[in-house]
Amino acid sequence: MPGTKEIKRRIKSVKNTKKITKAMELVAASKMKRAVNATLRSRLYAEYSWDILTSIAKNVDLPAQAGAITHPLLCERNEKERKDKVLLLLITSNRGLCGAYNSQVIKKSLALLSPKKVFGVDIITIGKKGDVAMRRIGEKVLASFFELSDNVTLREISPISDMIINEYNSGNYDKVFVAYTDFVSALTQRPNIKQVLPISKTELKELISFPDKGRTEEGLHSDSTPISPLSRGTDYLFEGDKNKFIKTLAEKLTKMQIYQMILESNASEQSSRMLAMKNASDASSEMMDDLTLVFNKARQSNITREISEISAGMASVS
Amino acid sequence: MSKQLKLRIVTPESLVLDELVDQVSIPTILGEITILSDHIPLITEVASGDIVAVEKGEDIPFAVVGGFLEVKKNEEGITEVAILADFAEHVSNLSEEKIKEAKEKAEEMRQQMINNQSVDFEHFKAELERSLTRVKIADKWRVRKYRK
Numbered sequence: 052m053p054g055t056k057e058i059k060r061r062i063k064s065v066k067n068t069k070k071i072t073k074a075m076e077l078v079a080a081s082k083m084k085r086a087v088n089a090t091l092r093s094r095l096y097a098e099y100s101w102d103i104l105t106s107i108a109k110n111v112d113l114p115a116q117a118g119a120i121t122h123p124l125l126c127e128r129n130e131k132e133r134k135d136k137v138l139l140l141l142i143t144s145n146r147g148l149c150g151a152y153n154s155q156v157i158k159k160s161l162a163l164l165s166p167k168k169v170f171g172v173d174i175i176t177i178g179k180k181g182d183v184a185m186r187r188i189g190e191k192v193l194a195s196f197f198e199l200s201d202n203v204t205l206r207e208i209s210p211i212s213d214m215i216i217n218e219y220n221s222g223n224y225d226k227v228f229v230a231y232t233d234f235v236s237a238l239t240q241r242p243n244i245k246q247v248l249p250i251s252k253t254e255l256k257e258l259i260s261f262p263d264k265g266r267t268e269e270g271l272h273s274d275s276t277p278i279s280p281l282s283r284g285t286d287y288l289f290e291g292d293k294n295k296f297i298k299t300l301a302e303k304l305t306k307m308q309i310y311q312m313i314l315e316s317n318a319s320e321q322s323s324r325m326l327a328m329k330n331a332s333d334a335s336s337e338m339m340d341d342l343t344l345v346f347n348k349a350r351q352s353n354i355t356r357e358i359s360e361i362s363a364g365m366a367s368v369s
Numbered sequence: 370m371s372k373q374l375k376l377r378i379v380t381p382e383s384l385v386l387d388e389l390v391d392q393v394s395i396p397t398i399l400g401e402i403t404i405l406s407d408h409i410p411l412i413t414e415v416a417s418g419d420i421v422a423v424e425k426g427e428d429i430p431f432a433v434v435g436g437f438l439e440v441k442k443n444e445e446g447i448t449e450v451a452i453l454a455d456f457a458e459h460v461s462n463l464s465e466e467k468i469k470e471a472k473e474k475a476e477e478m479r480q481q482m483i484n485n486q487s488v489d490f491e492h493f494k495a496e497l498e499r500s501l502t503r504v505k506i507a508d509k510w511r512v513r514k515y516r517k
Contacts, residue, residue, distance in 0.1 A: 089382070092382060092383045092384065093381050093382065095379050095384055096379045096380065096381045096453060099377075099379055099439070099451050099453050100437070100453055102439070102451075103412060103437055103439050103451075103453070204382070205381045205382065205455075287410045287411060287412045287439075287441075288409055288410060288411045288412070289411075289412055289413065290397060290398070290399050290411070290412075290413035290414075296412075296414060296437075299414070300437065307381065310381065
């Protein structure tokens, strides 16, 4: 049995660890709240921009028809333009200590990489953790972004989205996917892979409808913006160049999508960190209890031994 | 009283305004337009400048930088004006301090451009426009009366 002094030292160190984990838990909790709020706020904008886009070109999600207003960001590549290559944007965190958050999303993207024979995958990473993982297994990493702050602004996203749109427009890739972590609730996060380009209506709708808790069908439109069926059929008066308009709108939408995914990942990161830290705090409390018990036992046995030594000494003297 | 229209100003970061107003003037790429109730459905691009909503004779000004505008009628027959701005802020939020900051930022960026040729032009342009618009709009509304 280790000496009482040593046990005492261990208790002290566990106590310090607990203080740290507790503090990290609280920080993560407040950061999470902020991230969730940001996601909610940006949703309205995304919803409106989609609304406008569908109003302009009611058949955006159909393949290019004669006369239909369309844009490369909105329609699938033709057979002959196919390059059989896709681009993957992997969103992870910069820092660890957040449970399985990073490993889950990395694992998910590895699943996309494995049927490699069919199409090549190039990667852009956000966050150090994903970057390290991808480089380790020798994937081609086009670019890595580390410098995003905790509360991301749309401005910080611009270089990322611009790069993705450029790469896509130059015809290097057929599709662009994003691997991110879906924030379902504070307790559940789900790693997910979504297609961002070409913009597909169903995926976008799904993303926009995000924090309707429970993700039920009726939850989809229970939002503060009722999408009126009346306005769908209305003919709009346009001012300005329609094609240019669609282009800017499509680019904005892409940016918004990426922005939202980053926000969601952020919220997920913070909540999984919160959970991990909570577990750590709990574990250290438990450990402290155990150690205190061991300490008391050791102390008690010391006393007992001393007493028996003294009485044995007395017995031998008398 | 004349019919009112529903004005919504939305930015990626927040919902800036959601109110019933009498009329609203918006700078578009083809010049300034004023929208009253029962306007026909319209979609256009918003330029930089100030959005002025009028409610009971009081002006409610906003600084805005780029975006889209959609006018439509919702099912209750109320004209809805949705402005999707890259940036929008109530003029009273443009405090002196912030304006000074914006001015400094614009100046700093100008310096950067002079010193460094490899500056990201697109980014720079957007930033500069934003800063300048804020300064301009705040100056314009300094002496006028408006509703907070």
